[in-house]
Amino acid sequence: SEPVLEIRNLNVDYGLGDQAVRAVRDVNLTLHRGEVLGLAGESGSGKSTLAYGMTRLLPPPGVITGGEVIYHPEKGDPYDVLGLSDRELRGFRWAETAIVFQGAMNSLNPVHKISTQLTDVLRAHRPEMTEAARNARAREMLKLVGIAADRMDAYPHQLSGGMRQRVMIGMALILQPQVVIMDEPTTALDVVMQRQILGQLIELRERLGFSVVFITHDLSLLVEFSNRIAIMYGGRIVEEAPAAAIYKDALHPYSKGLLGSFPALRGPRRELTGIPGSPPDLKGMPSGCSFHPRCPKAFEPCPDKIPVLVPSGGDRSVACWLHE
Ligand code: ATP
Ligand code: SF4
Ligand code: MG
Secondary structure (H helix, E strand, O other), X not given: OOEXXXXXXXXXXXXXXXXXXXXXXXXXXXXXXXXXXXXXXXXXXXXXXXXHHHOOOOOOOEEEEEEEEEEOOOOOOOEEHHXXXXXXXXXXXXXXXXXXXXXXXXXXXXXXXXXXXXXXXXXXXXXXXXXXXXXXXXXXXXXXXXXXHHHOOOOHHHOOHHHHHXXXXXXXXXXXXXXXXXXXXXXXXXXXXXXXXXXXHHHHHHHHOOEEEEEOOOHHHHHXXXXXXXXXXXXXXXXXXXXXXXXXXXXXXXXXXXXXXXXXXXXXXXXXXXXXOOOOOHHHOOOOOOOHHHOOOOOOOOOXXXXXXXXXXXXXXXXXXXXX
């Protein structure tokens, strides 16, 4: 299917000059229309940096040092998000691409009713709408994410964490963006809530037709809910494949390790083995394949030469010398 967002050779650093560390390295990734793309990797692998880089929400000292993020609007010509002016960017965010991060539910304004916070987004982006139309749209969105009519005028503290998260999704969808990114940090361990939120988002996607990038450390969620999965290690995408292919037959030793570190979907619960060793330090990236010090399959070329992501048949690609 058609692409909606194409990330090309994206590089993101934290800091400048001698102090700079590269957190996203030469990332190439395409999000297609209507698909759910899962992004997985250990803590520190660069998932959030990639998400914030491609939406230009990177907090300082983050800097995009190269690449392109080509966005395909519903109407009109594709353009590079990295070339947008600040003013254009304000129109792009929310309206074309919306991002919801886990902590976001705590960013609701405590002194405003939730319905008001949704109408505020419309007031800023859709000045041509009447007050009545804004109210109607806000209520429709809240209903869509499962907030009962009698809760719409509640204040954030009157709602549970899960409900506040749903309000954030409603807010993210209110301008009908083509892309919704959800970033769940590894440290947030509430997988039950993640599952509910993701399930609901996918249901909405089927109705409204947007594309989703879902970021989590929980590969079992991704296997279940996404169409494609990209795995990150040390700032690079090391494998990208249809979800079923990752589950059945991951090619990269790191993907296999990640799969081994979550319990099986069906059948007896496996021991959580984890991957021995720790994620690489950005200041002292191992040479060659940055996974080589932890890789059970490392062989002669691995410490010397960086494997690049290459197609390996069946609509998938992998960056590993075992699969050249
Ligand atoms: P998690 O699963 O824990 O959310 P992540 O995959 O999202 O991890 P990032 O937050 O993107 O990882 O971080 C990637 C790397 O960039 C890490 O090594 C991190 O230490 C580094 N990093 C992140 N933010 C900053 C910052 N503000 N300054 C310097 N380094 C940073
Ligand atoms: Fe392991 Fe070598 Fe493949 Fe890297 S390139 S994952 S070290 S086998
Ligand atoms: Mg993160």
